[in-house]
Amino acid sequence: MEKYDIVVIGGGPAGLAAAISAKRSGIDSVLILERDRELGGILNQCIHNGFGLHTFQEELTGPEYAHRFIRQVMELGIEYRLDTMVMDISREKLVMAMNRKDGLFDIQAKAVILAMGCRERARGALNIPGFRPAGIYSAGTAQKLVNVEGCMPGREVVILGSGDIGLIMARRMTLEGARVQAVAELMPYSGGLKRNIVQCLEDYGIPLKLSHTVIDIRGRERLEGVTLAEVDGRGRPVPGTEEFYSCDTLLLSVGLIPENELSGKMGVEMNPVTSGPRVNESLETNIGGVFACGNVLHVHDLVDFVSEEAGAAGRNAAAYVKEYAENSVTGSAKDSVKDGTKASTRDNWKDGTKAGTRDNWKDSVAGSAEDSVTGSVEDSVGDSTKDNRRDGTKAGTSENATGRADHQRGREIRLQPAEGVRYTVPERINVSRMDEKLSVRFRVGNVYKNCYVSTYFDRERVSRRKRQVVAPGEMEEVILTREQLLQYPDLETISIKVEA
Amino acid sequence: MNTKNLTCINCPMGCSLTVEMEGDQVIRVSGNTCKRGEIYARKEVTDPTRIVTSTVKVLHGNAAVIPVKTKEDIPKGKIFDCVKALKKIQVEAPVHIGDVIAADIAGTGVDVIATKNVEQGADI
Ligand SMILES: Cc1cc2nc3c(=O)[nH]c(=O)nc-3n(C[C@H](O)[C@H](O)[C@H](O)COP(=O)(O)OP(=O)(O)OC[C@H]3O[C@@H](n4cnc5c(N)ncnc54)[C@H](O)[C@@H]3O)c2cc1C
Numbered sequence: 001m002e003k004y005d006i007v008v009i010g011g012g013p014a015g016l017a018a019a020i021s022a023k024r025s026g027i028d029s030v031l032i033l034e035r036d037r038e039l040g041g042i043l044n045q046c047i048h049n050g051f052g053l054h055t056f057q058e059e060l061t062g063p064e065y066a067h068r069f070i071r072q073v074m075e076l077g078i079e080y081r082l083d084t085m086v087m088d089i090s091r092e093k094l095v096m097a098m099n100r101k102d103g104l105f106d107i108q109a110k111a112v113i114l115a116m117g118c119r120e121r122a123r124g125a126l127n128i129p130g131f132r133p134a135g136i137y138s139a140g141t142a143q144k145l146v147n148v149e150g151c152m153p154g155r156e157v158v159i160l161g162s163g164d165i166g167l168i169m170a171r172r173m174t175l176e177g178a179r180v181q182a183v184a185e186l187m188p189y190s191g192g193l194k195r196n197i198v199q200c201l202e203d204y205g206i207p208l209k210l211s212h213t214v215i216d217i218r219g220r221e222r223l224e225g226v227t228l229a230e231v232d233g234r235g236r237p238v239p240g241t242e243e244f245y246s247c248d249t250l251l252l253s254v255g256l257i258p259e260n261e262l263s264g265k266m267g268v269e270m271n272p273v274t275s276g277p278r279v280n281e282s283l284e285t286n287i288g289g290v291f292a293c294g295n296v297l298h299v300h301d302l303v304d305f306v307s308e309e310a311g312a313a314g315r316n317a318a319a320y321v322k323e324y325a326e327n328s329v330t331g332s333a334k335d336s337v338k339d340g341t342k343a344s345t346r347d348n349w350k351d352g353t354k355a356g357t358r359d360n361w362k363d364s365v366a367g368s369a370e371d372s373v374t375g376s377v378e379d380s381v382g383d384s385t386k387d388n389r390r391d392g393t394k395a396g397t398s399e400n401a402t403g404r405a406d407h408q409r410g411r412e413i414r415l416q417p418a419e420g421v422r423y424t425v426p427e428r429i430n431v432s433r434m435d436e437k438l439s440v441r442f443r444v445g446n447v448y449k450n451c452y453v454s455t456y457f458d459r460e461r462v463s464r465r466k467r468q469v470v471a472p473g474e475m476e477e478v479i480l481t482r483e484q485l486l487q488y489p490d491l492e493t494i495s496i497k498v499e500a
Numbered sequence: 501m502n503t504k505n506l507t508c509i510n511c512p513m514g515c516s517l518t519v520e521m522e523g524d525q526v527i528r529v530s531g532n533t534c535k536r537g538e539i540y541a542r543k544e545v546t547d548p549t550r551i552v553t554s555t556v557k558v559l560h561g562n563a564a565v566i567p568v569k570t571k572e573d574i575p576k577g578k579i580f581d582c583v584k585a586l587k588k589i590q591v592e593a594p595v596h597i598g599d600v601i602a603a604d605i606a607g608t609g610v611d612v613i614a615t616k617n618v619e620q621g622a623d624i
């Protein structure tokens with residue numbers, strides 16, 4: 001079987017940056033697996049400009065931004081395989097993938113970096129019973145058709161949802177000669193960037209109809225038109241506000257959701273708010289040696305932050321692999337390294353906890369990796385069951401079993417989203433493992449003007465930053481330093497709040 | 501005197517700006533919270549410009565089209581002329597990032613350049 005120190009799942013901006021930083025941190029055996037026919041991820045279809053302002057101080061288009069990273073991957077000689085779909089990852093980091101040349105194959109990794117990005121939400125977007133005629137696309141699919149395949153899905157367009165991709169596509173299709181008649185948004189405000197509302201809609205006189213939705217679709221084989229209506233405060237259509245739009249194309253742009261089928265199946269714990277894995281300061285999931293970054297972790301609006309976050313994941317994965325190697329020298333049974341047993345001793349060794357349950361479940365797997373994992377199942381039943389149901393498998397199946405001791409990594413500080421804050425990434429901090437500085441990223445749940453973003457160490461407020469405005473559409477950040485945390489040896493919970 | 505209403509795009513505040521004009525002259529900008537809003541408003545009413553991005557057909561490449569952009573901003577009023585001119589263009593692979601696809605597009609004095617590499621391949 002093939003072996004690599006680090007296997008990166010996904011070759012988008014997150015996967016590229018993670019692989020580059022792992023390699024730069026001294027790990028030579030790195031492999032990127034990408035299901036598409038080229039590296040770069042979703043950026044290949046985002047041909048508009050506005051990427052990389054933070055990183056490069058210039059406004060690049062998506063493909064240009066991706067190219068800067070692809071070039072480094074080439075220069076560093078990092079291995080990658082295209083047209084290769086990862087089908088399954090086991091808790092022991094056995095990666096099962098498939099491509100046309102090699103068929104189905106296994107790769108044993110010491111560390112895995114999850115960088116699968118996100119996909120578009122589709123379900124729930126069109127809350128209308130009945131069948132769907134041709135001509136209804138997600139905005140991202142239309143973006144790929146126009147910008148990569150070079151074909152136009154239609155000429156008369158209505159867009160439902162005012163997310164950024166929908167706005168960008170309104171302009172793009174207008175420039176390609178289509179008539180975009182309206183963008184309807186269910187909410188009373190748009191989730192898209194102001195800049196996109198001005199430069200993609202207002203520049204071309206495309207009306208943005210807030211508090212509106214599609215209530216009827218006409219057409220059997222091919223879409224003939226849609227009816228829009230205003231909605232009241234509860235999202236119900238207001239009678240008498242119906243308006244018919246004749247169109248051959250309806251684009252849906254209703255948000256993104258992390259692509260976590262693989263993570264859920266392998267037993268990675270999920271945060272229901274982000275739909276991404278729960279991670280610690282090292283961006284490591286509840287499974288030691290499995291890291292996550294980019295849109296698979298939480299949806300980002302700026303690719304610059306994706307690259308930065310992925311760089312950290314790559315460094316941490318490299319550190320994990322090095323510790324793993326150190327351990328295998330001092331460890332007793334050298335052979336067990338292959339089965340991933342050493343991964344567990346690392347935690348024990350570092351944190352001084354006993355090789356309790358964790359080794360037990362690892363041992364039970366050592367025999368045959370394919371066999372079901374026994375151990376305490378309770379941990380996994382919570383959030384991951386949802387994903388399992390979607391896949392049609394039962395909750396609490398063996399694949400899903402979680403070794404309890406994964407969490408026993410020594411003392412950890414909990415990060416807690418409080419008033420106005422929906423989530424934080426990471427959710428746990430082990431001070432002995434953190435870098436000098438740690439970015440805690442989060443989103444707020446509403447638009448707040450003239451407010452403060454405050455950080456509390458248990459009950460004590462340690463910082464307060466005045467903000468003119470914070471909004472759900474823009475990711476926020478608080479920086480914590482190690483020095484600061486070392487001064488609070490008994491700290492249990494850090495909370496971040498929006499205060500008036 | 502006439503007034504124009506704009507939305508500042510420089511930060512999520514999205515201030516509603518009012519520009520008072522006398523002919524081509526800006527008399528006063530109001531509604532902005534910071535200086536950037538005023539600079540934006542003055543530029544937007546006197547000389548609005550945009551970067552234009554689009555795609556151009558590729559022959560004998562490993563992709564059907566190649567993404568392109570204007571190397572610099574062009575006047576807003578020239579956007580459609582620019583896109584129309586690009587429709588008539590086909591390029592032969594290989595094409596590389598930064599290659600000039602069309603010089604002086606629509607008489608703006610600005611070149612259109614490739615933003616991706618497309619190598620030779622079976623026509624798609
Ligand atoms: C349709 C769409 C349009 C977007 N448009 C914009 C935009 O205009 N502006 C903007 O700032 N941001 C945009 N975004 C957000 C953008 O995706 C992120 O900024 C950034 O690309 C995230 O990087 P990533 O590497 O995490 O994810 P991605 O770029 O999505 O890369 C993930 C990669 O993983 C691969 N992958 C997934 N599963 C597997 C598997 N099982 N096996 C192998 N490979 C796999 C995918 O093929 C993909 O290449 C868009 C997102 C989407 C979905």
Ligand code: SF4
Binds near residue numbers: 536
């Ligand atoms: S005027 Fe200043 S504060 Fe207001 S939107 Fe523009 S940049 Fe932001």
